[in-house]
Amino acid sequence: MTWQPEVDEINRRRALAEACGGPAAIEKQHAAGKLTVRERIDKLLDPKTFREVGKLAGRATYKDGELAAFEPAPYVMGIGKIDGRPVAVGGEDYTIRAGTGFGSDRRKGGQGGFIEDLAFEYRIPLVNLIDGTGGTVNTVKRKGYTVVPGFGMDGFERSVQLLGIVPVVSAVMGTVAGGPAGRALLAHWTVMVRGTSQIFAAGPPVVERAFGTKLNKEELGGAKVSADTAGTIDNVAADEEDCLRQIRRFLSFMPQNAWELAPNARSGDAVDRCEDALLSIIPRNDRQAYDMRKLIGMIVDQGSGFEIQATFGRAVIATLARMDGYPVGIIANNPMYGGIIDVKAARKQAHFTELCDAFNIPIIFLVDVPGLLVGPESEAAAIMRFGLQSRYLLGQITVPVFTVLVRKCYGVAGGNVIDRAGLNFKIAWPSAHWGSLPVEGGVKAAYRREIESAPDPKAREAELEAELRALSSPFRTAEAFAVEDIIDPRETRPYLCQFIEAFQGRLKTQLGPKLRAGVRP
């Protein structure tokens, strides 16, 4: 006696689940430039590590007690490995009724689903591969009554809880609105595929009814709007394979959960690599821009950078990278955009600061910031409120912040790059200068009466400027120990690497979810 007949039945049903929505639906998915959820999971995970859960879930129809037809649940999930580390992964199967819910006893994934619970209970990262249309009005027909949003298992409670516990990634891999769009946002990092994915609060038909505006889905919620302009989604992938590669790369910088540190991954790049080009990368003319990405590349472990929100808030560059193998978060001003902090750049800086703190990733500021963006548009967009979020967070976070002043550091924005709650440790390059206001303009404001009453106001203004400029040599500040060091720019890498290594012991003393009090501006 064996249970072979039943095992045969398991295998038969597994094969039915493997078929997704059938050959025609799969072909349609491929024609749209999209992979099936099973193909996505296979490409995302280390080979042969996917252990699926709930493969037998679906809608069965029986004839004379025998299984006559089977429609798999439109959600595939389980655990697997990325770079040898366990992860939980799940995604809607768009080939089956566009990935809508299927009325199961328990949700497989999405908000409140089994895979979220698993990531929570096991303390492992969660990857959401989102390609579903969410609720449909058909549900009302099935249930016989309407529900208050967030009813039952759909309320995002677990999704929110996960954000303090384990790294959560959401990839938008189709057109998503409503619930799945909301689920996508409750993540530490989000990515979408340019051209084949869109995200919005509601799609084109709803917008047309509300405003009479006719837009296609790409115009309403494609990457150009959702990532580049709005920063709703962090990163953009060229295609699905690139998207899955980016997910692996993001997770390589993350620990498994808030109680662990991300692994060190030394590349063999020498700590004492001192690039000569750093000596001349900052132009002597303050008005001249230079390539901050090149500067970053010369300091971090070669090829280790992974930019977050590269196409949004571009006055700031936020990139994960490694120093002697240790993960770090770099926040740098981009002189190609004047380095001026506008609302978008401020949002990006605050979000990245919080992300690094949540998972104990030290922050390095590379500073060349003339200030917050002034003017009526900027004020109307609440620049002071968003500009102060960074300051608020710097008073709360517990990861070390290393500040390298490479050129300008002025005003409120200049104060947002220093670890005031911690060691307040800042080093400068000889090209750096700082103050509450740049000398130009600042002189006019502070000495207006003196300038106006001078026999030659222009000459007096120039005189005062020269006087103040002489006092703004970084060496004078170093003498007063008001900046902790001025270094040869070429020493930056060895200098920072040594301090980051020295802080690793401290990081181990502050593991676990971070609790914050207070109200963010």
Added chain:
Amino acid sequence: MATKLPTEVTGRVWKIIAAPGTAVAEGDTVVIIESMKMEIPVTAPHAGTVKSISVEEGDMVEEGQSVGTIE
């Protein structure tokens, strides 16, 4: 095929550095845009010869707008 030279920022054309016919190396500045009191270069994405410049000094340009082509 000619490659477009888009500016990364909105601003005013401050200087045209490389006139049509000039040979440029990758990374060389072709046009300088003045924006937010900064001189922001539009650089050659690859080595070649400047084929055309479609702006004049003093013109306003929008982010992403091409200021010329190289070949």
